[in-house]
Amino acid sequence: MTTKTLSKRRKSLEVGKKRIISHLSLQKSVPTARIIRGLREEFGVSQHLLVRLSGYSPRSIVSWSKGTKATRPASVKFTELARLFQALADLTQDRGEVTAWLQEPNEAFDGSTPLQVIERGESDRIWRMIYYLRSGEPS
Numbered sequence: 382m383t384t385k386t387l388s389k390r391r392k393s394l395e396v397g398k399k400r401i402i403s404h405l406s407l408q409k410s411v412p413t414a415r416i417i418r419g420l421r422e423e424f425g426v427s428q429h430l431l432v433r434l435s436g437y438s439p440r441s442i443v444s445w446s447k448g449t450k451a452t453r454p455a456s457v458k459f460t461e462l463a464r465l466f467q468a469l470a471d472l473t474q475d476r477g478e479v480t481a482w483l484q485e486p487n488e489a490f491d492g493s494t495p496l497q498v499i500e501r502g503e504s505d506r507i508w509r510m511i512y513y514l515r516s517g518e519p520s
Contacts, residue, residue: 411460411463412448412450413445413446413450413451414446414447416462416463417445417459420459420462420466423476424470424476424479425477425480426480430484430496433496433499434499435455435458436458437455437458445459461504465504465507468508469482472515483496489510490506
């Protein structure tokens with residue numbers, strides 16, 4: 382690898398989270414339809430739950446799951462949801478537990494369900510919890 386290539390890679394790692402997610406959502410390798418299908422099949426996410434998690438209408442989600450190109454913000458949102466589900470699945474033995482966990486009240490979120498935390502736009506609280514669980518550090 383050349384020095385120029387290494388320099389570019391280092392710079393790309395230093396880019397903020399929002400920009401990285403935006404960049405990845407523009408890649409053609411993971412279409413929104415595949416992400417939606419994966420969430421439904423691998424994690425048993427219902428249509429109703431997808432609507433609540435994403436904030437998009439049932440009609441839009443059905444359209445995107447059939448292959449219609451999603452808007453850029455929708456692609457970013459579904460990429461983020463896929464990453465969140467994968468991170469949560471890495472902490473459990475059963476992928477089905479993730480969907481159930483999202484709907485159970487949790488003391489770590491002041492009695493709110495993780496789903497409610499996501500709906501309020503506070504998914505960073507869940508990511509912080511994942512970080513502490515992975516690292517073993519006390520919160």
